[in-house]
Amino acid sequence: MSRTLVIALLSILLPNLSAFSQENKPQISKSDAFEEPENGASRILSMKNGNTLLFHFTPKKGIYVTVFDAKHHIKATTRNKVDGWKAKALRTCSLKGYFEINGQPVFFLTHKERKNTELCRLIFNTQTGGLTKKDVLAEVPGVDYTDFYGTEHLPTEANLFEVAKDPNSDNYAVAAFRPEEAHRKIAVMHYNRNNKEINKAYFELPKSRYNYLISLNLNVMGDQSVFLSAYAYSVASKRVESSKILTGILRNGKRSFDYQSLDYTDGYQNVFSVVKYHPTDSSLYLLTAMDARTSAHPAIMDLKGPADSYALEMSVIDPVSLNVKKHYLVEHPVLSKYVSDHLHPKDAYFAAIQDFRINDDNTITYLFERLSNRTVTTNSTTVDAKGHFSTTTHVYITGHFGDIGIMKADNDGKELQSFAIAKNQTDGAYTSIFNQYHRQQDDWRFRTKGRYYTTPDFYSYDMMAGYVIYNDYPENIDTKNEETKSKENMHAVSESNTVLASFDGNKVTKTYLFGKPNNTKENSNFCQLTMNTHVNDGKTLVTMMIEKRGREKKAYLVWVNL
Incomplete structure (x- = not known):
């Protein structure tokens, strides 16, 4: 083969090889830099028209919204x-959900109005x-906690309401728990894409x-129906005497729920559930974690708390x-076994369920x-100075986020x-089952700039398109040692970098999502x-990336194509 022909072939192949290798790397685009919002709570909405909106809820100055166009400017x-809210009202609000509905950003927040919520x-x-526009969709009178003394689930302002949107349409529903009505009713309102109520029961x-x-x-299936799972129980002598999971569906055009009792859940206690609809097989998937001691099922989870052993059960339901x-x-x-063979922890892998994903091929992650x-x-x-003694008591909550398990x-x-990733993170915030499922949509903690504040928003993990x-x-990123005990405890998030990890069937590969900065002792990129x-x-x-260079920090919105 002539030298000219070889050069010609290489000129054709090399660009293609380069393009193929780049296809497997995340493509990242950054916005202009802005000051990191350290006071309050922030969320992002990516709109179908190409705009991206950054919402920042402040403790005293209201809600700042920054609109980025399709070119990320x-x-x-x-x-x-x-209107009608005091400047500091946002600090005590609870986020119940935020979505794009009919081309508009819509947020759902609780607000305390005198004794009512x-x-x-x-x-x-x-x-x-x-x-x-601001609307009040539901109002619940103040809770008399003496009515719930000794019960398993104390109602709080944060859990009086639930909001869910159908991921395949702009229909959504609201559930309001009304403790004043003999603790026996949950009001459910179904809305269409025009924010109009189409049913209530x-x-x-x-x-x-x-x-x-x-x-x-709560789960919404278009404008046709709303599914609700609920936990019913009775109390005697300050303990749960009997309990069961109930399910119901409110169909469009009907003014009452159809009910079903899950008899195999009789006696379950300390129950947590998440339900998702899968259009491929037209089924509802109800994943339930319950105290293993009350269900007679083997425990696979441990929160090291009052109810420290949980079992996990999946129910597939015809809607x-x-x-x-x-x-x-x-x-x-x-x-x-993977955890035992590769991470070599001191004890068995008793980890909490964080979320589940139903895949297109009907497998579940x-x-x-x-x-x-x-x-x-x-x-x-x-x-x-006068020799008088005074004692101050400080109580701190420490939350630990450990090894990741993907099944x-x-x-x-x-x-x-299945595979696992060794991780060791500590923050001053309480964390529970299904934390990942809830934290983006209906859970927030206002940050306060200063010496003592927790930043749980930066801990735990996320999973998307097969990447952790x-x-x-x-x-911890650079070492090849994947033993749990080898991982340095990450407690200062500003010294960390964001990891992109994947599993090829044999081993876990990790890289720096936003690129490895020079001098990682002084510089970092985290989200x-x-x-x-x-x-x-x-x-x-x-997401929002924080770029730290020495003592200087800048924030960016970043768009990552995986």
């Missing part, structure tokens, strides 16, 4: 005050970020031995008849993470593939995980 910034709907302009506790009712999870197609325990012997919460009490004594199983619960995303120290927004194409992630 700042288009507008608007400061919004909420309101659920408010805030609608914004997608072009300017201005607040265009009560999920009512049937006449039975149960006297308390708590909503577990038309409400009949349970099948139910099975979720166990992970392959994952446990379960997301686990070691969690533990600890309360530390310290006393300090001082003496004044893929078939539709019957059979484990297909989390923040960690460079020494706020609770602001992670998964765009509908399933491959694009939008």
